[in-house]
Amino acid sequence: xxxxxxxxxxxxxxxxxxxxxxxxxxxxxxxxxxxxxxxxxxxxxxxxxxxxxxxxxxxxxxxxxxxxxxxxxxxxxxxxxxxxxxxxxxxxxxxxxxxxxxxxxxxxxxxxxxxxxxxxxxxxxxxxxxxxxxxxxxxxxxxxxxxxxxxxxxxxxxxxxxxxxxxxxxxxxxxxxxxxxxxxxxxxxxxxxxxxxxxxxxxxxxxxxxxxxxxxxxxxxxxxxxxxxxxxxxxxxxxxx
Ligand SMILES: Nc1ncnc2c1ncn2[C@@H]1O[C@H](COP(=O)(O)OP(=O)(O)OP(=O)(O)O)[C@@H](O)[C@H]1O
Numbered sequence: 001x002x003x004x005x006x007x008x009x010x011x012x013x014x015x016x017x018x019x020x021x022x023x024x025x026x027x028x029x030x031x032x033x034x035x036x037x038x039x040x041x042x043x044x045x046x047x048x049x050x051x052x053x054x055x056x057x058x059x060x061x062x063x064x065x066x067x068x069x070x071x072x073x074x075x076x077x078x079x080x081x082x083x084x085x086x087x088x089x090x091x092x093x094x095x096x097x098x099x100x101x102x103x104x105x106x107x108x109x110x111x112x113x114x115x116x117x118x119x120x121x122x123x124x125x126x127x128x129x130x131x132x133x134x135x136x137x138x139x140x141x142x143x144x145x146x147x148x149x150x151x152x153x154x155x156x157x158x159x160x161x162x163x164x165x166x167x168x169x170x171x172x173x174x175x176x177x178x179x180x181x182x183x184x185x186x187x188x189x190x191x192x193x194x195x196x197x198x199x200x201x202x203x204x205x206x207x208x209x210x211x212x213x214x215x216x217x218x219x220x221x222x223x224x225x226x227x228x229x230x231x232x233x234x235x236x237x238x239x240x241x
Pocket of ligand 1: 037040
């Protein structure tokens with residue numbers, strides 16, 4: 001459904017993603033892991049069409065992104081690490097605002113089920129500036145997916161939040177996967193990665209060093225460890241996963 005063909009990314013002269021060719025299957029759940037600075041967010045931003053490849057092409061349903069930008073943007077929901085909300089607005093005002101400016105028709109039943117699972121009605125009249133980190137993250141997620149995307153990209157969606165908020169987010173992401181949506185998310189949390197993913201993408205120094213399903217990862221783990229001896233951090237991640 002999404003194909004990266006020899007996609008690389010450089011900032012100035014520094015290459016942060018080496019030529020990468022991967023296929024993202026419809027309905028798959030991809031956990032993206034790797035040490036800090038490995039290129040995980042860059043990969044996600046390229047797929048989200050927020051960054052352009054320096055070389056190579058990304059295809060959506062067989063068409064290059066350059067000729068299908070509107071379709072790509074309507075099909076993809078991207079949740080960055082940073083919270084991007086209006087602090088002055090209440091939760092309800094925030095959701096109404098983003099619903100009203102959406103270029104895609106809002107599916108009220110979808111938004112309602114998202115609000116229910118994330119319990120946002122409990123804080124509907126609170127201003128964002130008075131919410132805890134967990135509530136902000138849940139609202140950020142709801143806003144980012146308000147247009148009911150079929151491809152859900154998340155950059156560390158549960159980093160640094162309380163357990164209750166984390167469980168609500170995981171429950172919602174599992175529900176999205178069960179609805180047949182495609183998930184790609186970056187995480188450093190083993191439990192989360194094993195609960196949500198059926199595929200792993202492992203990055204190191206801008207190189208995809210593994211990309212296959214979880215079972216294959218377990219089969220090739222020792223081989224992968226032998227071939228990736230340069231980074232203790234990556235060795236730790238592979239062993240721990
Ligand atoms: N806009 C940019 N301009 C210049 N360099 C950048 C830019 N964005 C990312 N980089 C560099 O690209 C490399 C990969 O960054 P990226 O954020 O993709 O890594 P990451 O694996 O997501 O790291 P982390 O786990 O710390 O979020 C880093 O060296 C980073 O400094």
